[in-house]
Amino acid sequence: MxxxxxxxxxxxxxxxxxxxxxxxxxxxxxxxxxxxxxxxxxxxxxxxxxxxxxxxxxxxxxxxxxxxxxxxxxxxxxxxxxxxxxxxxxxxxxxxxxxxxxxPSTVKSFEELGLPKNIAEIAMSPRGLVLVTGPTGSGKSTTLAAMIDYINERKACHIVTIEDPIEFFHKHKRAIVNQREIGSDTKSFHKALRSVLRQAPDVILVGEMRDYETIAAAITAAETGHLVMGTLHTNSAPETIDRIVDVFPENQQEQVRVQLSNNLVAVLTQQLLPKAFGGGRVLAYELMIATPAVRALIREGKTHQLRSVIQTGGQYGMITMDACLADLYKRKLITYEMGLARAVDPKEFMRLAGAPEGARR
The missing domain is CATH 3.30.450.90 (Beta-Lactamase)
Known part of the structure; x- marks a missing residue:
């Protein structure tokens, strides 16, 4: 050696x-x-x-x-x-x-990443809060880079990103893109967010929404007419809503639910799984769109009921993680065991996938 x-x-x-x-x-x-x-x-x-x-x-x-x-x-x-x-x-x-x-040296398209078809519509939202969530290494930064690039190619606007560190470099296309790195360009996410509203942005990317100050500033930015995109390390849409609300003091939580219900656009939760054959990985996701029903449940604090709304929201492009995993299995992109291991509700995955003979139960 x-x-x-x-x-x-x-x-x-x-x-x-x-x-x-x-x-x-x-x-x-x-x-x-x-x-x-x-x-x-x-x-x-x-x-x-x-x-x-x-x-x-x-x-x-x-x-x-x-x-x-x-x-x-x-x-x-x-x-x-x-x-x-x-x-x-x-x-x-x-x-x-x-x-x-x-x-990666180039930003991939939505199709190349295997993202849902309505992600383009979400990216072009005029205002509101778009959250991309999932564990470390699930491709959150890659998805956000694709969304920024999509906007950059199609919309004359001002995009400001706040990242730790900057991963993908974005050239000015139709949009003006300013990228700020924690440590070298600004001291922290929440300080950058406090000043970003004076920089005439249309789109704001927050690399990571880790703490109370950053989350509060991001919600305020969305509330004041900007499109704000951010990431959290959560594993489902309902968990994401609970995580955001829980960082606030109890006496502010009702108001935060109202703010979220008024400003949320979508929550996309991701994980990357090894392919069943040929190497490489494939994206599995859950997508919750802020429909009137979703907004009402968030406002009322009934996040435990969000999953059933996602399950029945196919006409809006919504899908649960378990349904996405079952679809990947049926298309022979992942193994049954992998789908079962990564399912939110294993019984729901088994029902949707149709348990094969000899599968572990």
Whole structure:
């Protein structure tokens, strides 16, 4: 086994092998995540000195200082001709480690990503709140980039993105696109959101709605006539509504429900699953559109009833995660076991998919 080369060669290897992530940690060779599974590279396990060398090679002096003070750092990194990467560097057991996410060099279309047909209509909404949710690595940033690109190609407007870090670079097409990165262009999401309303935006992208201040500012921006797109780490539309409401003090929650009911456009929840055959991954999603029935349930705090509205809302383009998984199984894109493992309600998935002979129950 050879010693690990420099980080540039490892990043090129990640792109060459179609990896989504490169993981650098002590005691293992550099690891590549391909189609959701980790694979070792053909190098020796890394020492603390090597992990430090590899990760420090990606940071400039300012970033190194911030990392040494904060013990962790997010940033983006570009290699001319090889690609762009989202980097998280951290300490673990006193040694430097890192995860480098490969950012695709081009923004894919809705069709290429397997997104629902009415996502174009959602992206072109004149105002309101559009939420894309799901676990880490479920393609949320990729979906939002596709939505921004779709608007950019079709609408003369001002788009402001607030990201940590910037992943996809957007050129000015029909729209003016200003992209702000946490740390280098602004101090935090909520500070950037406070000032963005003075920047004459039409569309605002909030990379991550993590806390009370950011969520409150995003709702206010949607309420004042802007289209606001954001992400949360939630696994269903009802959970998303509950998560937003729960970050507010109890005496504000009723008002927040009213604001959400008036301003929500849609919630798209995603997960990426390994394909049954041929490698690669496929998108599974749940889509809730803010119809009058959905708005009423949000306003009344009856989020537990939202699932039944999504189940019966097919004429509006709504679909539950379980119905989407069952459809992917019927189209032979995923295995039955994978659909069952990722289902929100396994019994509902089994009913929709039609349990095959010999399937685990």
């Amino acid at each position: 050879a010693k690990a080369p420099d980080v540039v060669d490892l990043l090129a290897l990640a792109v060459e092998r179609g990896a989504s992530d490169l993981v650098i940690t002590v005691g293992l060779p550099p690891m590549l995540k391909i189609d959701g599974e980790f694979h070792p590279t053909e190098y020796e396990p890394l020492t603390p000195q090597e992990t430090r060398r590899l990760m420090y090679a990606l940071m400039d002096e300012k970033q190194q200082r911030i990392f040494e003070e904060e013990k962790e750092l997010d940033f983006s990194f570009s290699l001319p001709g090889k690609g762009r990467y989202r980097v998280n560097v951290f300490l673990q057991r006193g040694s430097v480690g890192g995860v480098l996410r490969v950012v």
